Amino acid sequence: MTVQNVVWPLALLGIAAVALIFIFVISQARRVANAQETRQAAHTAHVIQAWFFGTLVVGFVLGTWLTLRHFPIPQQRQALQADQVVDVEGFMWGWTMQPTKVQIGQVVEFRVTSKDVNHDFAIYGPDGNIVAQTQAMPGFTNKLLYQFEKAGAYTVQCLEYCGVGHGLMKTTITVDAAGEH
The missing domain is CATH 2.60.40.420 (Cupredoxins -  blue copper proteins)
Structure with missing residues (x-):
């Protein structure tokens, strides 16, 4: 399996998630809310943003490690064990x-x-x-x-x-x- 075969479905899932979030926000935009509902909605949005950002960071770190850990660059500042x-x-x-x-x-x-x-x-x-x-x-x-x-x-x-x-x-x-x- 190549990296492209993994990245493409993940990109499509990310695009779909962003589209669903936009649809939800647009559907809620016309609804009138009182101050308590507004504060609760803002708090919920911040929690969702924090989890989303954390998931992205973990995903990028994990993806970087998985794709670059076998990168064939030998140590440049030390003697290598070559025949x-x-x-x-x-x-x-x-x-x-x-x-x-x-x-x-x-x-x-x-x-x-x-x-x-x-x-x-x-x-x-x-x-x-x-x-x-x-x-x-x-x-x-x-x-x-x-x-x-x-x-x-x-x-x-x-x-x-x-x-x-x-x-x-x-x-x-x-x-x-x-x-x-």
């Missing part, structure tokens, strides 16, 4: 990467930075689908963890337009089967 480390530096219009071969099944830590402007370091699998990506920024090193499941040649490309040579900003990383490295 291999690849240092990557982007520049107009290329990549330097050391080493350029890694082993299948091992966790690889990419330490990605840029020499000049922002670039977007993206790894494409042999089938042409993107498998991992992070930003390459000057003066900062982003860490990306990835475990390659299939051997082959993986293409590294920049996804952030960085000038006229942007389309040529590609390199290859080779993923060897166990024992071939």
Whole structure:
């Protein structure tokens, strides 16, 4: 089940609830009330608002936690427990990467930075689908963890337009089967 399949029905329920509240308020608007009924109605409205606001806050916190708790961003300020480390530096219009071969099944830590402007370091699998990506920024090193499941040649490309040579900003990383490295 995707997030969109959950959010859409919840959004429709929220719209329906707001519509029902408006219909109720409009139906009560023509009714004449005395001071005691007005105070009671105001108190009831405040209680409903407080519960509604509390429910929204709890819903947003819970929804945020449920959708972001598995977000694959490793700790950036500590040593990572990777089997291999690849240092990557982007520049107009290329990549330097050391080493350029890694082993299948091992966790690889990419330490990605840029020499000049922002670039977007993206790894494409042999089938042409993107498998991992992070930003390459000057003066900062982003860490990306990835475990390659299939051997082959993986293409590294920049996804952030960085000038006229942007389309040529590609390199290859080779993923060897166990024992071939």
